[in-house]
Amino acid sequence: MMTNSPHHNILLLGDARMAFPVMKAISRAGHSVFAGVSVYSNYMEWSRYLTGSFWHDPLEPGTDAPWPVIRDWLNANPQIDTIQPVNEASIRFVTRHRDFFESRATLILPDRQTIALSFDKTAMFDLCQEIDGPVAPYSAVKSLSDIDAQIDRIGFPFILKPSKVDAYVFDRKALILRDREDYHRQFPYWPKRHPELLMQAYVSGPRHSVIYSADRGRLLGALEIKAGRTHEDDGTGYTTYGVTVSPNPTIKENVERFVAQLNYSYTGCLQYIVDPDSGRVTFMELNPRVSLARLAEAAGLLHSLWGLELAHGRPVAGRNDPWSFPTGVEYVWTKGELGLIATLRKNGAIGSRGLTRRLVRAGWDALRCHHAIFDPTDPLPAIGVYANRFIRPWVDRHRQQSGFMPVEGVVSYE
Incomplete structure (x- = not known):
């Protein structure tokens, strides 16, 4: 899939799951994608859609340990003309050094005021009240x-x-x-x-995430996703199964007000809780980034390419009806689902029958849903993830039984 836009060299920062569909969409459009990777990369460096990568310390602890490596790599690679942070840790990192990054390349990132507001969840709740939004x-x-x-x-x-x-x-x-x-x-x-x-x-119910793209307060496209399961058994974790649903009228109105009030540009994610019995809705948070990107792209929301176009000042028409995306598109993060099952079994929270039921459901979802990482056109990262998860424990046990100490410097991708 090629576009009429000039060729770009994009650096992705934040080697989380949401980087994979962004990388794929931009690469398939004819651009070159580079990435900083760490022990949390899910083997993204093995992807056929990545032009190049380099290693740095993880961004997740919130420290500046990766800063010298990323700074020096950018200085040594002047061909990079665009930088996109894709997760919260990378956005916070880029925000701390925004002057430098903006001096080196164009950022696909909302303005400083919006970023600062999104990091202050209390202020976001206050704003939701000001615009007559639903908040418990x-x-x-x-x-x-x-x-x-x-x-x-x-x-x-x-x-x-x-x-x-x-x-x-x-x-x-x-x-x-x-x-x-x-x-x-x-x-x-x-x-x-x-x-x-x-x-x-506390409002009981599933999380509803609205992934949207906007241009200076004008909504280009918006997609509502209901989280059916998360990697925590109480529903507070990351989504392991999600499905696109018809827009909730209360949520739809609030999203449009938020986007207009913030004069929002680029991609964001507004999250809500919906009580399935009473229909009560409460606002959760704003994430000024791509989120559930695999599901959004699969449903037709081209937020990765739209963000690139907007960043370089090219107009994006969007959809006549920004909410006109298909319902029933399903997503699964199988690794997260299996991790929860293993934890519940280890803690004695489920018996053999519950274990079997959950494993069958996870297997069925894995066969028919869009995956967080696995892509049949790009299988190596997922192979690396599962080989590491299932083979590495066996290797470690064999070393211990043989009297060998673990090899220094070998890291786990968990």
């Missing part, structure tokens, strides 16, 4: 005493999640606290890495 009762809290003071107003169950810092709360993206005993058990003390948390009344 919430409060920014900075101590245990703040939480205790808000319990009478917000009540149980409530959810605690990061407000400003990109870090887990006791190894979870969010904590669902159903009663006082649950609260004290899951949240025994205030985690020092978080200056503030967001406390909100």
Whole structure:
């Protein structure tokens, strides 16, 4: 698939799952794609759609350890004319060094004000209220005493999640606290890495993510995806099974207001919770990046190419009806699904019958859905992922039984 646009050399930063469909779409359009990769790359460097890659320390801890390598690589490769961060860690990294990156190439990234607002989830909730959006009762809290003071107003169950810092709360993206005993058990003390948390009344239901592209507040295309399962059994994790659905009227209206209010450009993801019984909707967050990119591309939302065109000042017509995408398009992240099954089995949370049922469902989904990483035209990365997951433990056990120590410097991709 070629386009009429000039040839570009694009550097992708952030070697997460969402990088794969972006890499494929841009490469198939005739451009050259390069990537920085780390131990979290899912073997992206093996992809046939990648022109070149280089290694750096992981971006995920939020440190600047990768900075010298990425800076020096860019200085040594002046042909790079476009840079796209594809996940939250890479966006935060690029934001810290935005002046340098903008001096080297064109960024496919919303403006500084939008990025700063999206990182402050409390401010996003405030904005949602200002534009009459759906948001359950919430409060920014900075101590245990703040939480205790808000319990009478917000009540149980409530959810605690990061407000400003990109870090887990006791190894979870969010904590669902159903009663006082649950609260004290899951949240025994205030985690020092978080200056503030967001406390909100818990609304039960699946997550609905709207992937959209926009040009200066004008919606080009929008796709609503319902998360059927996540890699955490309580629904707070990353999506392992998702399906495109008809736009929820409340969500549709709120997305259009957000995009207009922020004068948004490029791709974003607005997330909501929808109670399937009452129909109640509550806003979750804005991610100023590609998300569930494989499913979006499979459903026809060309956000990767649109972002490239917009970044270089070329007009994108979008769709006459920006919501006119097919429903029933399915996505699966099999590795995440199998990881959850293994954890539940190890913890005794499911028996043999439950294990069999989940494995059969995972196998059936793997046969018929679009995959996070696996692509029949580009199978090597997925082969690397599963070979590493299933062969590496056997190799390690064999070394231990033989009296050999693990080879220094060998890293896992988990």
